Amino acid sequence: MRPVAVIGPTGTGKSALALSLAERVGGEIVNADAMQFYRGMDIGTAKLPAAQRRGIVHHQLDVLDVTQNASVARYQESAAADIEAIMARGAVPVVVGGSMLYIQSLLDQWSFPATDPAVRARWEARLAEVGVAALHAELARVDPAAGAAILETDGRRIVRALEVVELTGRPFAASAPRIGTPRWGTTIIGLDWETAILDDRLQHRTDTMFADGLVEEVIGLIEAGLRTGVTASRALGYAQVLAELDAGGDGSAAREPTFVGTRRYVRRQRSWFRRDHRVNWLDGSAPDLVDAALRILDT
Template sequence: MTRPIAVIGPTATGKSALALDLAERLGGEIVNADAMQLYRGMDIGTAKVPTAERGGIPHHMLDVLEVTETATVATYQQQASAVVEDIQARGHVPVIVGGSMMYIQALLDDWTFPATDLQVRMRWEQRLAEIGVAALHAELAVRDPAAAAIILPTDGRRTVRALEVIELTGQPFAASAPTIGTPRWDTVIVGLDWKTEELDERIALRTDLMFEQGFVAEVEHLLGVGLRDGVTASRAIGYAQVIAALDAGGAPDDLAQARELTFIGTRRYVRRQRSWFGRDHRIMWLTGGLADAAGLCGEIESRWRLSSNT
């Protein structure tokens, strides 16, 4: 069987560890579906599994972009689809893992994206330059609250794209999304989550560890290779906050504020993830902390071995 398994869900739930366990158990290979883990050097701030801890299991769609390049859902969809089918052709199991909502849906539902119009795009980009990303995001919230709920208020590029699609199609941004049906390749979709209080604790611990393990130094290094010029990478949660702190002088109080804002930003992002994934009836939800890893893997494997008709 080469039917893929997708391990999805909010940030800091333990998806990467579960995916590794599954890949080892089933003879699988990992396919990343975290937009920020596409970037080389963005390791600590994205909780990328270090090479030494991957157990020799091949990982794909990691470290494929420089921080100066722009990540797009359409490009990811094309490249990741080819990776999944190559893994299947070699008789292995693709284990897709991540929490980037649009990237996952584009991959599993073969999302066809509306065409772009250069003049419309340039008009919205000019509007962005005039009023700033926060104000433009507020305009999007008025036009399409659902789109604004899933796009970060700091993400000018995706805000512009959503407004462009709305203008071109005359419909909400989400209307271009595919109908949720049988997932591509008959993929088994597993969602991992925790109780809110427990997940908040995990986010706080993860944030603290990031800063203790050299996150600020990582950002400083990436600034030296063009992070500030990256349209996508520079706005990632944590990175944007540390850049602002360094620009303010990098004093201990500035960095402490960056740590707190990273925690707050991650919690807000989790709410968006839960809202997005919560509408997908295909997901088999598992609660972290209520079973050991072997028990979770066994439950997922049982579902995986069933045919799609049962």
């Protein structure tokens, strides 16, 4: 069977569906959530504990320290190698996640534009001068699609997008391939919920993370270098807790900003994924969700 990708907004139940599919079709999981690359970032990323993985092999989890930068290009190469090795073993790769650029790079073989150290340095200096929010606003003005896809807290990717726009004279997404047949003939299944219901799920998810010790997890990761991690320190939840701690609080006040930021990110994910006509969408509330997904795979 060809690979399957389970994608969609945060909080829709992608991991649970992917795990059930992997059980039914003899699959292995390939993670496509960029923040789950990081060792120790477990509670705030809703990373499935090893004991709950039902003995199914998982790839692209816990592959980076929090001081390292996540890279779309690195992921594309290493995840593609995982998929081809899984297929060579006669198993089914089940890609799961909601990191938009990472998924597109993998399934559409994104060819990444060259970089220019001088241009990059100039935009990094601009970031230091005006701050990440203002630079994100600049990106949104010159490239609305990139602004919609990249979090306003992700300074590194904002800089990269502005660098590409300057070097190519085209929008950042113009370097992406045209949507066609997905690599390996992958079947793409999208999972979503009605907005009000998903908002409730996100609120519950946020409350659970804080109850389960997100603040304590962040404090522990500070000792591992979280503050110096360009990518990890800006992850949803982690960035908000760090900001509250830096303001002299105990981190608990980060709960509401985390929920608001997550809800805003979900809107971006939904807009991005809905543009892809190849996605077979399922309602996360469907009682026969796994069977519905299996029927898609059988077509």
